Amino acid sequence: MFAVLAFCLVAFVAAQTPRPCTTPPQWESNIFDHNQQQKFTVRGRLSYDAAYRRERMVEEVIIGSTDDAFDVIALFDSNTEYVYDFKHHNCSRRKIDRRWRDFGIRPDATSFGEAYIGSSAAPGLGLLVTLWGGNHTTPSNDTVRTFGTWTMRGCLPVRHISHSAQYGRTETSFFDITAGISDPNVFIPRRECLTEKEYAMRDILFGTPTKIEKK
Numbered sequence: 001m002f003a004v005l006a007f008c009l010v011a012f013v014a015a016q017t018p019r020p021c022t023t024p025p026q027w028e029s030n031i032f033d034h035n036q037q038q039k040f041t042v043r044g045r046l047s048y049d050a051a052y053r054r055e056r057m058v059e060e061v062i063i064g065s066t067d068d069a070f071d072v073i074a075l076f077d078s079n080t081e082y083v084y085d086f087k088h089h090n091c092s093r094r095k096i097d098r099r100w101r102d103f104g105i106r107p108d109a110t111s112f113g114e115a116y117i118g119s120s121a122a123p124g125l126g127l128l129v130t131l132w133g134g135n136h137t138t139p140s141n142d143t144v145r146t147f148g149t150w151t152m153r154g155c156l157p158v159r160h161i162s163h164s165a166q167y168g169r170t171e172t173s174f175f176d177i178t179a180g181i182s183d184p185n186v187f188i189p190r191r192e193c194l195t196e197k198e199y200a201m202r203d204i205l206f207g208t209p210t211k212i213e214k215k
Contacts, residue, residue: 018111018113018130020104020105020106020107020109020111020132021105021130021150021152021155022104022155023050023103023104023105023150023155023156023157024154024155024156024179025049025050025051026048026049026050026051026179026180026181027048027156027177027178027179027180027181028045028046028047028048028177028178028180028181028182029045029046029048029157029174029175029176029177029178030043030044030045030046030174030175030176031043031044031045031046031057031172031173031174031175032172032173032175033170033171033172034170034171034172035167035168035169035170035171036168036169037167037168037169038167038168038170039063039064040061040062040063041061041062042057042059042060042061042062043059043060044057044058044059044060045057045058045059047181047182047183047186047187048103049181049187050102050103050104052077052208053075053076053077053100054073054074054075054076054077054187055073055074055101056071056072056073056074056186056187057070057071057072057074058070058071058072059071059072068085068086068087069085069086069087070083070084070085070086071083071084071086071190072084073187073188073189073193074096075187075206076096076100079095079096080093080094080095080096081093081094081095081096082189082190082193084189084190084192084193089192090192091189091190091192091193093193099138099139103157103160103174104155104157105132105148105150105155106132106134106136106146108134108136109132109133109134109146110132110133110134111130111131111132112131112132112133112147113130113131114128114129114130114131114152115128115129115131115149116128116129117129117149117158127151127158128151128152128153129149129150129151129152129158130149130150130151130152130155131147131148131149132147132148132149132150133145133146133147133148134146138164140166142164142165142166142167143164143165144162144163144164145162145163145164146160146161146162146163147160147161148160148161156174156177157174157177158173158174159171159172159173159174160172184207184208185207187206187208188202188203188206188207189202189206
């Protein structure tokens, strides 16, 4: 009898263990990014595509007293990003020197429960979110501590904080998220960023890839 009771208790505890929800792979959002140690602030509109590891950010970047604006398309699978400078009206192409930012919940994250942003006193006064965090080590052996909040309904990112000895503390907030990618051409670089041949083939080179289904 005791063995049966113990088994039921273990099963009940396992059933209560929170599991990370799954963030949609494609969405767009206004974003605010700030790092005190690196002394930069970024705000703009992000188009995010985790399915094909690419993102586009039309952004204003403030570093110290310098204020610039860029249109950045980062294609992580080809390790290339295109940066259009609104101030100087030119475009540069370079290799990506940063890791892909996955704004979903890490599979090994620890749950810190649920909370309301605002109030739960009455309907419409608050937003129910789920809280997750943890530590992980990057390929460069940098230990990163993370903490984030996602909406309980839809699993959309609300806020993400990371801290490491190499980069300091970075805090990212998301606003006005919309599901999917509104413009299918959003990941095609500007004409100034491409050669004539590349621009003529832009839909083939930079359009949404077609997944080949396994038979």
